[in-house]
Amino acid sequence: MHKLMKNFWKVFAMASAALWLADRAAAADLTVDVGNIKTESGNILIAVYDKADRFLADGGMKVSMKLKANAGGVSHTFKGLDAGTYAVSVFHDMDSDGELNKNFMGIPQEPYGMSRGAVGRFGPPKFTDAAFELPDTGSAQKITLH
Numbered sequence: 001m002h003k004l005m006k007n008f009w010k011v012f013a014m015a016s017a018a019l020w021l022a023d024r025a026a027a028a029d030l031t032v033d034v035g036n037i038k039t040e041s042g043n044i045l046i047a048v049y050d051k052a053d054r055f056l057a058d059g060g061m062k063v064s065m066k067l068k069a070n071a072g073g074v075s076h077t078f079k080g081l082d083a084g085t086y087a088v089s090v091f092h093d094m095d096s097d098g099e100l101n102k103n104f105m106g107i108p109q110e111p112y113g114m115s116r117g118a119v120g121r122f123g124p125p126k127f128t129d130a131a132f133e134l135p136d137t138g139s140a141q142k143i144t145l146h
Contacts, residue, residue: 027080029138034090035073036145038111042069042094048078049087052127056089069094087130088115090143111145 032046047061054060063081067074069092091100091112101109106123118130132141 028083028134028136029077029079030081030086030088030134031075031077031138031140032088032090033073033075033140033142034113034145035142036111036113037069037071037073037092038145039092039094040069040071042092042096043067044069044074045091045093045098046076047089048081049089049127050084052131055087055127055130056124061089062086066093081134083134083136085131086115086134087118087127087132088141088143089130090114090145092145113143113145115141115143117144 030048032048034044034046037044044067045064046067047064049055049060050062051060063078065076065078067076089112091108092110093099094110095101100112103109114125114130115132116130118125120126120129132139
């Protein structure tokens, strides 16, 4: 009986490891293509969110990337994300201060864009407006700054 239990735990451990590795292999890549960049000054900041209650909140993103601005466009691929629901926010930090500059009414003064072309009415868009499904096979989001 002792030998049988020992073999059971070995098989269980190997099966668990195989399932974990299979799950990791199914991780998806998300490519974010940012267009309509007018100048090469500053940086392009990309944030990927996976939770509605953290959307656009400071530090609320799942992953992020800062890229040097390139007139015309830039692209970045986030590798190994879990399949699921995501939203992307991008802005052109023209003065490289790490913040989206806004006027006294809270209206952005630097170019920005969201996945699915989401725009807000009297404020920023909601997560559901920008949300998209990332399948196991991965996908790309094209974001035009305005």
